[in-house]
Amino acid sequence: xxxxxxxxxxxxxxxxxVDTNSAWMAQQLNAIGITxxxxxxxxxxxxxxxxxxxxxxxxxxxxxxxGGLGPTKDDITKVALCDYFKCKLVFNQAxxxxxxxxxxxxxxxxxPVNRKQAEVPELCECIVNxxxxxxxxxxxxxxxxxxxxxxxxxxxxxxxxHDILPRLKERFRLPVIQHRTFLTQGVGESMLAGWxxxxxxxxxxxxxxxxxxxxxxxxxxxxxxxxxANELTNQIEEQARKLYxxxxxxxxxxxxxxxxxxxxxxxxxxxxxxxxxxxxxxGNISHLITEIPGSSSAYLGGVVSYSNELKIKLLxxxxxxxxxxxxxxxxxxxxxxxxxxxxxxxxxxxAITGIAGPDGGSEEKPVGTxxxxxxxxxxxxxxxxxxxxxxxxxxxxxxxxALNMLRKKLITS
Amino acid sequence: xxxxxxxxxxxxxxxxxVDTNSAWMAQQLNAIGITxxxxxxxxxxxxxxxxxxxxxxxxxxxxxxxGGLGPTKDDITKVALCDYFKCKLVFNQAxxxxxxxxxxxxxxxxxPVNRKQAEVPELCECIVNxxxxxxxxxxxxxxxxxxxxxxxxxxxxxxxxHDILPRLKERFRLPVIQHRTFLTQGVGESMLAGWxxxxxxxxxxxxxxxxxxxxxxxxxxxxxxxxxANELTNQIEEQARKLYxxxxxxxxxxxxxxxxxxxxxxxxxxxxxxxxxxxxxxGNISHLITEIPGSSSAYLGGVVSYSNELKIKLLxxxxxxxxxxxxxxxxxxxxxxxxxxxxxxxxxxxAITGIAGPDGGSEEKPVGTxxxxxxxxxxxxxxxxxxxxxxxxxxxxxxxxALNMLRKKLITS
Numbered sequence: 088x089x090x091x092x093x094x095x096x097x098x099x100x101x102x103x104x105v106d107t108n109s110a111w112m113a114q115q116l117n118a119i120g121i122t123x124x125x126x127x128x129x130x131x132x133x134x135x136x137x138x139x140x141x142x143x144x145x146x147x148x149x150x151x152x153x154g155g156l157g158p159t160k161d162d163i164t165k166v167a168l169c170d171y172f173k174c175k176l177v178f179n180q181a182x183x184x185x186x187x188x189x190x191x192x193x194x195x196x197x198x199p200v201n202r203k204q205a206e207v208p209e210l211c212e213c214i215v216n217x218x219x220x221x222x223x224x225x226x227x228x229x230x231x232x233x234x235x236x237x238x239x240x241x242x243x244x245x246x247x248x249h250d251i252l253p254r255l256k257e258r259f260r261l262p263v264i265q266h267r268t269f270l271t272q273g274v275g276e277s278m279l280a281g282w283x284x285x286x287x288x289x290x291x292x293x294x295x296x297x298x299x300x301x302x303x304x305x306x307x308x309x310x311x312x313x314x315x316a317n318e319l320t321n322q323i324e325e326q327a328r329k330l331y332x333x334x335x336x337x338x339x340x341x342x343x344x345x346x347x348x349x350x351x352x353x354x355x356x357x358x359x360x361x362x363x364x365x366x367x368x369x370g371n372i373s374h375l376i377t378e379i380p381g382s383s384s385a386y387l388g389g390v391v392s393y394s395n396e397l398k399i400k401l402l403x404x405x406x407x408x409x410x411x412x413x414x415x416x417x418x419x420x421x422x423x424x425x426x427x428x429x430x431x432x433x434x435x436x437x438a439i440t441g442i443a444g445p446d447g448g449s450e451e452k453p454v455g456t457x458x459x460x461x462x463x464x465x466x467x468x469x470x471x472x473x474x475x476x477x478x479x480x481x482x483x484x485x486x487x488x489a490l491n492m493l494r495k496k497l498i499t500s
Numbered sequence: 501x502x503x504x505x506x507x508x509x510x511x512x513x514x515x516x517x518v519d520t521n522s523a524w525m526a527q528q529l530n531a532i533g534i535t536x537x538x539x540x541x542x543x544x545x546x547x548x549x550x551x552x553x554x555x556x557x558x559x560x561x562x563x564x565x566x567g568g569l570g571p572t573k574d575d576i577t578k579v580a581l582c583d584y585f586k587c588k589l590v591f592n593q594a595x596x597x598x599x600x601x602x603x604x605x606x607x608x609x610x611x612p613v614n615r616k617q618a619e620v621p622e623l624c625e626c627i628v629n630x631x632x633x634x635x636x637x638x639x640x641x642x643x644x645x646x647x648x649x650x651x652x653x654x655x656x657x658x659x660x661x662h663d664i665l666p667r668l669k670e671r672f673r674l675p676v677i678q679h680r681t682f683l684t685q686g687v688g689e690s691m692l693a694g695w696x697x698x699x700x701x702x703x704x705x706x707x708x709x710x711x712x713x714x715x716x717x718x719x720x721x722x723x724x725x726x727x728x729a730n731e732l733t734n735q736i737e738e739q740a741r742k743l744y745x746x747x748x749x750x751x752x753x754x755x756x757x758x759x760x761x762x763x764x765x766x767x768x769x770x771x772x773x774x775x776x777x778x779x780x781x782x783g784n785i786s787h788l789i790t791e792i793p794g795s796s797s798a799y800l801g802g803v804v805s806y807s808n809e810l811k812i813k814l815l816x817x818x819x820x821x822x823x824x825x826x827x828x829x830x831x832x833x834x835x836x837x838x839x840x841x842x843x844x845x846x847x848x849x850x851a852i853t854g855i856a857g858p859d860g861g862s863e864e865k866p867v868g869t870x871x872x873x874x875x876x877x878x879x880x881x882x883x884x885x886x887x888x889x890x891x892x893x894x895x896x897x898x899x900x901x902a903l904n905m906l907r908k909k910l911i912t913s
Contacts, residue, residue: 100536102526103712105518109541113515123513125548128522128539135538142555299516363804369790370783373804377782380858380891388806390814391776391786397801397844401814431810445793478793 088121088259091143094128095136095155095164096238108153108243115252120261120312121149131155136167144231149255154238156221158200164235165208165224172228174209182207182222185215211235214250218242223250232258265319267327268299268308271337272346272491276300279307283333286326294326302480303487304346339494346490347375347382353497354385354435361493362431363389364402364423366414367441367457372486387433392423402426402438415440415452420460420469428462435463435497437489441472443481455481459489461496468496501534501672504556507541508549508568508577509651521566521656528665533674533725534562544568549580557644562668567651569634571613577648578621578637585641587622595620595635598628624648627663631655636663645671678732680740681712681721684750685759685904689713692720696746699739707739715893716900717759752907759903760788760795766910767798767848774906775844776802777815777836779827780854780870785899800846805836815839815851828853828865833873833882841875848876848910850902854885856894870898874906876913 092109099106106128113123124147129139136155143150155164169176183197183205190197204220207213211224219242226233234251236243255261271279276298280287287296293313299306309326311319331338340349354361363373373389376382390401395414398404403426404419412418423438441457448454454476460469472488474481505522512519519541526536537559542552549568556563568577582589596610596618603610617633620626624637632655639646647664649656668674684692689711693700700709706726712719722739724732744751753762767774776786786802789795803814808827811817816839817832825831836851854870861867867889873882885901887894 099523100526100539101530101710102523102528102536103710105520105523106539107518110512110515110518113513115515117514123515124543125552126513126519126541130537139538297514297516365783365786369795370778370786370802370804371790373783374787374895377784377804377806377856378892378895382782383806386806388810388814389783389804391783391790391802391804393790393796393799393801400843400845401801401803430813432813443790479791482787482791 088149088261089124089147090116090121090149090151091124091147092126093136093139093143093150093152094126094238095131095152096128097131099128099154100130108238108240111240111244112151112153112247115247116151116255118264118266119252119256120264121255121259131163133163133167133170136164137171140167140171140233148231149259150231150233151251152233152235153243156204156235156237158204158220165206168211168224168226168233168235169208172208172210172226176206177209179205179207179213179222181215182213185217185222186220189220214246216242216246217249218245225251225254262312263314263316263319264310264312265316265323266308266310267323268306268342269327269330269338270304270306270340270342270344271334272304272339272487274305274334274337276305279305279334279337283330286329286333290326291322294322303484339491345375346487346494347372348379350490350494350497351376351379351382351385353494357497357500359434360385360387360432362387362427362433362436364427364436364438365389365391366393366398366423366439367443368439368482368486368489369393369443371482372437372439372489375486375490387431390427390431398423398426402430413452415442415456415458417458417460417469417471420458421462421467424460424462424467424469435461435493437461437493439485439489441474441481441485443485444476444478457481457485457488459485459492461489461493463496463500466496501562501674502537502560503529503534503562503564504537504560505539506549506552506556506563506565507539507651508544508565509541510544512541512567513543521651521653524653524657525564525566525660528660529564529668531677531679532665532669533677534668534672544576546576546580546583549577550584553584553646561644562672563644563646564664565646565648566656569617569648569650571617571633578619581624581637581639581646581648582621585621585623585639589619590622592618592620592626592635594628595626598630598635599633602633627659629655629659630662631658638664638667675725676727676729676732677723677725678729678736679721679723680736681719681755682740682743682751683717683719683753683755683757684747685717685752685900687718687747687750689718692718692747692750696743699742699746703739704735707735716897752904758788759900759907760785761792763903763907763910764789764792764795764798766907770910770913772847773798773800773845775800775840775846775849777840777849777851778802778804779806779811779836779852780856781852781895781899781902782806782856784895785850785852785902788899788903800844803840803844811836811839815843826865828855828869828871830871830873830882830884833871834875834880837873837875837880837882848874848906850874850906852898852902854887854894854898856898857889857891868894870894870901872898872902872905874902874909876909879909881909 109126214223221237224235297308392398404422427436438460444454455474522539627636634650637648710721805811817835840849851873857867868887
């Protein structure tokens with residue numbers, strides 16, 4: 088089954104916003120066995136919208152449209168749809184009730200302009216938008232399904248998840264598709280590809296592997312297509328077992344879980360606390376952890392000891408260590424980690440010291456050299472990493488590598 | 501002058517990557533007076549590429565194509581272009597020299613597959629890509645200009661900036677457009693819009709105002725179109741003066757400068773240092789500052805005092821203050837700021853304590869309540885903010901508000 092996505096709005100064509108909706112929608116559609124043929128972004132222009140619809144129906148059986156449903160006069164999608172389907176706008180009570188409820192929650196009356204948001208083309212099935220004032224509209228016309236949705240990302244996502252995706256699955260006989268995503272950290276895409284090449288080549292024809300790289304990590308997604316869900320689950324399970332045999336030590340988790348979330352979960356289970364001593368990561372690990380709701384139950388806090396003086400003063404690093412071994416050294420990293428345990432009073436600690444760049448590198452310690460140490464009740468250990476020449480990339484890679492080092496220790500303790 | 505953008509690649513249509521190239525290209529084109537009519541993302545399919553080109557030429561005089569120029573057999577853009585323009589591939593020595601230079605820098609010989617990257621359609625003007633192995637190709641055919649470029653963002657941006665945009669300006673008689681962007685912090689879009697409404701309505705017809713909102717800040721961009729650059733500069737200067745009269749206190753800078761960059765610049769000029777005492781922002785301000793190369797010259801470091809114990813131990817906050825006023829209070833914020841000056845040894849400090857959410861709020865101190873204090877050689881002051889219910893948003897808004905508070909003090913000291 089082929090679909091096309093049409094995004095309506097001048098703000099995309101002047102580059103004011105990046106169209107992130109389309110990638111999300113394409114992912115969701117792919118996950119239920121619908122292939123996206125083309126994505127088009129068009130202007131808030133009546134004729135242009137009609138042309139886009141006419142072109143898309145030559146290629147696809149499903150056309151999903153977002154945007155142009157606001158209350159202002161720029162937003163002309165509904166009028167264009169009426170013209171395209173040769174019908175008129177009619178008032179929809181259910182959507183009006185929703186508009187009224189939203190206005191009431193702000194203590195306001197519905198204005199005539201917003202009343203018009205409850206009008207929909209006569210030929211559509213109106214799908215009430217529970218998160219906004221503009222409805223979604225579903226048309227089945229001449230063998231083609233058209234859906235028009237608001238462009239506000241969280242409204243669109245709500246409607247897609249609760250209404251459109253289930254309806255598309257019901258309306259069309261789609262293949263059963265199952266996915267399973269494996270999260271790896273610390274190894275590059277080409278390295279992984281080499282290790283699993285013969286396994287990947289031997290995958291059955293109904294299974295596919297996708298590499299989804301992010302800075303510092305690579306996600307591997309297996310997709311299996313067929314007609315029986317249980318059979319696919321078993322098939323994926325069998326391949327997953329082989330994958331774990333090959334690269335299991337690099338897989339830190341599955342699905343959507345992030346490394347900071349996993350660390351907090353492991354600490355929570357063990358009722359242990361964490362503190363951080365960050366130098367070259369400059370507070371990024373602390374930021375990644377504290378973005379997560381409830382992180383304060385396991386995370387006590389940290390020190391960003393950017394200067395040597397603060398490494399001495401706040402973490403108790405020995406001046407002589409800094410002078411003889413340097414700030415970026417195994418000894419300094421270990422003293423920072425021990426100092427965090429002692430001065431911040433946590434069960435576990437992570438310490439990072441390195442040269443993020445672009446300046447500060449030397450022949451012996453080039454930009455990208457990072458020492459990471461972790462410490463706990465009965466251990467401390469340090470490891471040297473050599474990342475890239477790019478500052479922002481080094482910060483990200485050092486942060487994820489440090490979290491992964493602690494994870495490996497936590498799962499064996 | 502109208503342009504269309506065509507992005508070629510299955511990875512966009514399965515939602516594996518978000519097409520950020522198009523927004524960037526649209527911005528650049530708009531800035532030189534070219535309007536983007538449509539953006540289309542199409543698959544790595546011969547017929548589909550031809551259809552997209554035929555549709556685009558009905559609407560636009562400039563067609564910019566990205567993607568599908570890699571060395572693998574998925575990448576078929578060049579073959580499709582040969583078919584479209586009815587010509588054959590020819591070897592281009594200049595591009596081959598570039599391919600060879602890139603391979604030499606890796607200590608490798610050019611493989612036959614990569615040698616093919618130096619082949620281009622006979623009818624094009626080949627534009628050597630100085631950052632990669634795939635060239636850009638410029639075609640002038642039947643009154644329409646087509647340019648095909650690699651999809652790798654930094655390669656495409658390099659080619660656009662150094663070659664395509666200057667050539668487009670030369671090739672077409674484009675209007676002169678000038679822009680000036682004003683950066684505001686701490687006031688919402690609708691508030692700003694209200695204050696400057698009558699000024700905006702009175703703008704001359706050749707000038708336009710755009711609101712570009714980001715979390716915690718709004719950028720305002722004036723664009724002026726005409727034929728004489730000096731005249732436009734004067735016109736924008738006149739309107740900028742009026743804008744500063746209306747909302748000058750909320751404008752922290754112009755152009756692309758970020759608040760952390762500005763803080764580092766101001767500290768550098770005064771040869772002063774900064775330390776941070778972060779609670780609810782959890783290291784985010786430290787992260788924003790240390791992302792910037794060279795930040796260590798003014799930033800000494802910080803404490804993320806997530807727990808009360810650490811506020812006492814590392815910053816010297818009085819236990820009695822925490823017990824009587826609470827961790828989220830004016831007094832605690834001020835003691836944190838003073839403590840940072842004293843214990844971290846900096847000239848200036850910022851302290852933040854608040855309730856980021858989603859939990860931890862009360863009737864008296866709801867989620868989003870944040871106290872920010874700043875301190876320096878001869879002052880300390882604190883201010884209360886009430887942000888949103890969203891944790892990530894609160895962290896961003898508190899971070900930017902804190903930096904802006906310090907900025908206001910630094911520019912008057």
